[in-house]
Amino acid sequence: MSVLVNRETRLLVQGITGREGSFHTAQMLEYGTHVVAGVTPGAAGREVHGVPVFNTVADAVAATAPNASIIYVPAPFAPDAIYEAVDAGLPLIVCITEGIPTLEMVKVYQYVQARGCRLIGPNCPGLITPGQAKVGIMPGYIHRPGPVGVVSRSGTLTYEVVWALTQAGIGQSTAVGIGGDPIIGTSFIDVLAMFQDDPETEAIVLIGEIGGTDEEAAAGYIREHVTKPVVGFIAGRTAPPGKRMGHAGAIISGGQGTAAEKIAALEAAGVLVAERPAQVAELIRKALG
Amino acid sequence: MNIHEYQAAEIFSRFGIPVNHGKVCATSEEARAAAQEIGRPVVVKAQVHVGGRGKAGGIRLAADPDEAEAAARQILGMDIRGATVHKVLVAPAVEMAHEYYLGVVLDRASRRVVVMASAAGGIDIEEVARETPEKIVREYADPLLGLHDYQARRLGFALGLEPDLVRPFAALARQLYAAYVAVDASLAEINPLALTTDRSWLALDSKIVLDDNALFRHPEHEALRDPLAEDPLEQEARAAGISFVKLDGTIGCVVNGAGLSMATMDAVKLYGGAPANFLDVGGGASSQQVATALRLVLSDPNVRAVLINIFGGITRGDVVAEGLLEALRTVEVRVPLVIRLVGTRQEEGRRMLAEAGLTVVDTMEEAAQRAVAAAQGREGRA
Numbered sequence: 018m019s020v021l022v023n024r025e026t027r028l029l030v031q032g033i034t035g036r037e038g039s040f041h042t043a044q045m046l047e048y049g050t051h052v053v054a055g056v057t058p059g060a061a062g063r064e065v066h067g068v069p070v071f072n073t074v075a076d077a078v079a080a081t082a083p084n085a086s087i088i089y090v091p092a093p094f095a096p097d098a099i100y101e102a103v104d105a106g107l108p109l110i111v112c113i114t115e116g117i118p119t120l121e122m123v124k125v126y127q128y129v130q131a132r133g134c135r136l137i138g139p140n141c142p143g144l145i146t147p148g149q150a151k152v153g154i155m156p157g158y159i160h161r162p163g164p165v166g167v168v169s170r171s172g173t174l175t176y177e178v179v180w181a182l183t184q185a186g187i188g189q190s191t192a193v194g195i196g197g198d199p200i201i202g203t204s205f206i207d208v209l210a211m212f213q214d215d216p217e218t219e220a221i222v223l224i225g226e227i228g229g230t231d232e233e234a235a236a237g238y239i240r241e242h243v244t245k246p247v248v249g250f251i252a253g254r255t256a257p258p259g260k261r262m263g264h265a266g267a268i269i270s271g272g273q274g275t276a277a278e279k280i281a282a283l284e285a286a287g288v289l290v291a292e293r294p295a296q297v298a299e300l301i302r303k304a305l306g
Numbered sequence: 307m308n309i310h311e312y313q314a315a316e317i318f319s320r321f322g323i324p325v326n327h328g329k330v331c332a333t334s335e336e337a338r339a340a341a342q343e344i345g346r347p348v349v350v351k352a353q354v355h356v357g358g359r360g361k362a363g364g365i366r367l368a369a370d371p372d373e374a375e376a377a378a379r380q381i382l383g384m385d386i387r388g389a390t391v392h393k394v395l396v397a398p399a400v401e402m403a404h405e406y407y408l409g410v411v412l413d414r415a416s417r418r419v420v421v422m423a424s425a426a427g428g429i430d431i432e433e434v435a436r437e438t439p440e441k442i443v444r445e446y447a448d449p450l451l452g453l454h455d456y457q458a459r460r461l462g463f464a465l466g467l468e469p470d471l472v473r474p475f476a477a478l479a480r481q482l483y484a485a486y487v488a489v490d491a492s493l494a495e496i497n498p499l500a501l502t503t504d505r506s507w508l509a510l511d512s513k514i515v516l517d518d519n520a521l522f523r524h525p526e527h528e529a530l531r532d533p534l535a536e537d538p539l540e541q542e543a544r545a546a547g548i549s550f551v552k553l554d555g556t557i558g559c560v561v562n563g564a565g566l567s568m569a570t571m572d573a574v575k576l577y578g579g580a581p582a583n584f585l586d587v588g589g590g591a592s593s594q595q596v597a598t599a600l601r602l603v604l605s606d607p608n609v610r611a612v613l614i615n616i617f618g619g620i621t622r623g624d625v626v627a628e629g630l631l632e633a634l635r636t637v638e639v640r641v642p643l644v645i646r647l648v649g650t651r652q653e654e655g656r657r658m659l660a661e662a663g664l665t666v667v668d669t670m671e672e673a674a675q676r677a678v679a680a681a682q683g684r685e686g687r688a
Contacts, residue, residue, distance in 0.1 A: 117519060165389060169564025174566040257553065263584065263586040265518065271432040
């Protein structure tokens with residue numbers, strides 16, 4: 018097993034004719050993901066790397082029955098793309114797009130929640146179940162199938178940790194990038210619950226960063242509900258307050274959201290917190306015995 | 307994006323919020339003239355993008371134009387927590403019966419916008435939240451419907467306002483919420499919100515932080531940007547689409563990805579060094595962007611070594627190598643360079659760098675250790 022995506026995933030790509038959409042469609046196909054359709058308004062009838070393109074998500078759903086969508090649509094149009102996927106009944110929507118206005122995401126979040134869909138992101142690298150399906154922009158070759166579930170707010174930092182695991186001979190069940198924005202569809206807690214319930218996940222890696230209090234909330238959840246070992250890493254120990262560190266959500270504001278607070282909360286919940294990304298692999302090895 | 311108090315006050319005013327109108331002055335002579343025109347005691351306030359102005363001596367009362375001129379002379383050019391004062395706001399001094407706090411902010415935990423009010427106004431609201439959280443009352447706005455009238459009234463009642471003051475206060479809260487949404491703010495704050503001795507409401511200090519992600523749909527906000535308040539390197543980076551934050555260490559960092567960039571800074575610190583900056587070249591970085599990044603980092607005179615850490619995902623190794631080589635042709639590199647390159651097409655990238663006589667290390671830890679050693683003038687391996 019795994020969480021969220023697997024061999025049965027039938028993927029729709031929104032924004033498939035764009036530069037990013039087209040490039041990553043090729044990459045995902047190469048990895049073995051079943052990309053069944055693409056959508057670009059006005060491009061129906063075309064094919065991108067052999068994938069049929071439709072004008073609307075509803076048309077694509079009727080013709081190809083996808084069960085997940087990935088969005089590579091520019092920020093001004095991405096909320097609309099999410100609404101279209103929700104209204105077409107797609108249960109899983111992954112939004113890669115960076116730079117969506119926060120107040121739009123407040124509305125999007127409410128809309129998605131009310132309709133029972135699962136949104137991953139935005140501003141995320143997507144997710145991958147190694148050997149089964151890659152629904153995102155991460156390099157596939159750094160992963161290998163195995164027992165460790167990875168959940169992270171970051172992109173390349175996740176690759177760094179996953180690469181360290183793989184080089185240590187430790188594979189991953191699923192790696193989920195939940196995104197670096199202040200408002201994201203899926204939180205640490207949501208993914209922790211999935212990993213706790215997944216029989217093939219034996220240990221969990223949580224990669225957080227400064228800003229917000231999601232790591233603290235995750236720590237509380239871990240203490241109450243997670244019995245599997247959890248190893249953490251928090252980026253931004255050296256980040257100054259009041260400055261946005263790249264990610265819209267990575268900012269220490271009002272003295273809240275520091276790395277020190279997050280590390281303390283996680284350690285208090287029994288999480289082993291690594292000092293550097295490569296150490297995550299060492300701690301996981303110990304945890305797995 | 308931060309804007310000045312006087313700019314926030316202008317925005318609030320457009321939404322019907324009564325603000326304490328003043329005059330923005332760049333010289334002490336202008337401040338004198340402004341005080342003259344106002345014709346009664348004034349307050350002279352530093353216009354900077356940092357908090358704690360009062361404690362730093364950036365806000366002064368002046369009884370007459372002479373005092374206003376003297377106060378402005380003292381404040382202009384003053385350094386407040388790293389920000390130089392280039393402008394002051396001269397506004398009428400106000401007789402207050404009580405100071406309140408009213409703010410609108412994104413609450414990340416509930417994923418909603420929250421309107422907060424407190425009768426403990428005029429002081430740092432974060433301090434109130436920490437020490438006496440019960441003194442802050444909150445109402446969460448519906449994401450689709452906004453702040454209801456009854457919610458705004460409830461804030462007023464919860465503050466213990468006298469009945470005749472509740473409705474005007476509620477109107478103010480709704481106006482502030484409307485302004486927050488209309489300009490795409492991440493924070494809109496009135497602190498203090500004065501109840502004057504003649505029982506009317508007046509915003510004495512106005513603060514707005516704008517959501518950077520929404521700037522694309524507010525071209526009018528570009529005019530609010532103060533080039534003097536921003537580090538010149540940070541401005542150059544922004545123009546190039548690079549995320550950059552200047553720090554005070556000696557090791558320049560060029561990294562792809564925000565999380566990895568922070569982790570790289572942390573690794574530098576862990577091995578005894580200090581990062582000179584945060585820099586994320588972003589996904590799909592072009593040669594030109596990487597070159598610009600390197601130039602930015604090298605233009606900081608404090609930089610003694612540069613650490614380049616690229617983990618390819620969207621960013622291909624050969625593209626990065628090409629950018630580095632191009633940058634190295636146009637930029638004089640006066641400090642040791644440590645490169646770590648992993649990811650898509652890494653072999654091509656590494657080969658290109660090796661052919662140019664550069665060495666690439668394997669891990670981020672090794673790269674950080676070497677950069678720290680190089681910055682401290684220690685040769686060889688760490």
